[in-house]
Each structure stands twice: as C-alpha cells, then as structure tokens.
Amino acid sequence: MNIFTKKNELKTYLNSLSKSKKIGFVPTMGALHQGHLSLLSESLKNNDLTVLSIFVNPTQFNNSEDLEKYPRTLEKDIDLVKKLSKDILIFSPSIEEIYEGNTTSNSYHYDGLENQMEGKQRPGHFDGVGTILTKLFTIIQPYQAYFGEKDFQQLQIVKKLVKNYNIPVIINGCPIHRETNGLAMSSRNERLSKEAREEAAIIFKILNEARIFFQNHSSTETITLVENEFSKHSNFKLEYFEIADEETLSPCITKEDNKEYRGFIAVFIEDIRLIDNISMK
Numbered sequence: 001m002n003i004f005t006k007k008n009e010l011k012t013y014l015n016s017l018s019k020s021k022k023i024g025f026v027p028t029m030g031a032l033h034q035g036h037l038s039l040l041s042e043s044l045k046n047n048d049l050t051v052l053s054i055f056v057n058p059t060q061f062n063n064s065e066d067l068e069k070y071p072r073t074l075e076k077d078i079d080l081v082k083k084l085s086k087d088i089l090i091f092s093p094s095i096e097e098i099y100e101g102n103t104t105s106n107s108y109h110y111d112g113l114e115n116q117m118e119g120k121q122r123p124g125h126f127d128g129v130g131t132i133l134t135k136l137f138t139i140i141q142p143y144q145a146y147f148g149e150k151d152f153q154q155l156q157i158v159k160k161l162v163k164n165y166n167i168p169v170i171i172n173g174c175p176i177h178r179e180t181n182g183l184a185m186s187s188r189n190e191r192l193s194k195e196a197r198e199e200a201a202i203i204f205k206i207l208n209e210a211r212i213f214f215q216n217h218s219s220t221e222t223i224t225l226v227e228n229e230f231s232k233h234s235n236f237k238l239e240y241f242e243i244a245d246e247e248t249l250s251p252c253i254t255k256e257d258n259k260e261y262r263g264f265i266a267v268f269i270e271d272i273r274l275i276d277n278i279s280m281k
Ligand code: PAF
Pocket: 027, 028, 029, 055, 057, 060, 129, 132, 133, 151, 154
C-alpha cells in the first residue's frame, strides 16, 4: 500500500496512471471507524483506485481545545486500511505541506446553507471545510468523492461547493453507521468514557421519538418534545435540535407536503460535542 505525505509526489504518481483510471476519493481526519470503512468500500466498488486523505484540518476548528484533543491514530488507521484493500492509497500530509505557512481559510458562498445550524454554532467552520476540500480536489482530481450523512449539512455544502465553484467531481453521500446502541459513529466518540458512550444511545432514541411524533405534530411541538426529553438527562446539554428542509436546510415553520424534512441535533456530553440527524419521514 502506498502512503504519500508530499502533494507533488502524490500528483506525479497519479499523473503516471492511465487517464482512463477512475479515482475515488474519501477525505477524512483519521481515527477511522466503520463509517469511514463503508465510504472506502463504496469507493473501491465504483472506482479503479481510491485515495484516502487523513488530515486534521486546523482551519475548520473554531475551538482550539477541540482541535488539540481531536483523536490522532495514524498507525492504527494504516493497519485498518491495509486489511481492507491494496487498492487504497493514503495521503497524510503535514499542515505545512498543505498550508505552506498560511494556515487560513478562504471564504465560500453556499447559497445560505452555511448560515444554518453548524454554520451558526461554529463560525468559519464551512470556510475551513471549503478551503481544505478545494485544495485536496485540486491535488487529487478525483472522478468522485464520498461523504457520510452523519455530517448531512456538510454533505449538502460540499455538493454546493463543487457546483458553485465548478469543481469537476461527483459527490456521493453514504448512510450513517451506528454503534449497536444506535449512537452515530464518529471519531469524537473515542473521547467519551465507556459510560457516556453507552448513555449517548439516548440521542438516537430521542431522534426516533421525534420522528414519530412529528407525523402528527408541528415542528415547534416536536422541538419542545426533544428539549423536554433532554432536560430529564442532566449530563447532556442540548445545543440545538432543528427540523429543516433537506435541500435548503432552512427551518421548517409550517409543514409542506412536497418537502423532505430532517431533524438535526448537536448535544454535549462530558464536554464533547456530538451531532446526529434523522429523516423525519
Ligand atoms: O468530515 C470530515 O472529516 C472533514 O470535515 C473533511 C471532509 C475530511 C474535511 O476536513
């Protein structure tokens, strides 16, 4: 398996391949879990070669402690990938290699998607995501790329990024992978104590209750239900629960039949911020 840390070496290698080879791309920040492996499997099925990037991107963190404590498990990640397939190439650059002494974001417009939920709570986050992905797409020039629906807002934003900035890559969304207790898989789960990881099962349980309740109630009533449920669990701090249009991500005020809605949540436990979402169908 090839591991590259230098962008020019990666570019030279990819350029040496036949132009007819389809390159699939799975961008990650490492601490790989089953959700990432499912993105890799999807890419392996549909492309000749898969590039996996492992890079904890500083410009998308609005909280320095979160950046510092983000799990970094490169050796373990490499072992997992080795077991999965020989057709995966890893790109694991340093911050200097990517940002060349200027670790800042460019600003991006995503037709307002960036002003909702995560964009409101994490100022600058989606500029950081746009910056790193534009750099990685330019280096790798993939035919298609894969993103998990756990970060549903990010997925919609990446679709907008490639459309608005004419980046020639197909964006694929892949379903959320959950632990057996329902907790959405996330690299940040690594930071939870065993007890918190078990208790965090209530997030998906409450999302499901909300989905069922929403069939016969308004958006406001459903939000109140979720807030009340979380108020019974003092070790959880609900940051937001919103029901939004899947396309525009704008909040659902009155239900419209022709729209698909999704419930989005951000919640803290042990000071670790977890996000999840569910289709409200
Ligand atoms: O979802 C992530 O892990 C990151 O936001 C991404 C897409 C790899 C960009 O750094």
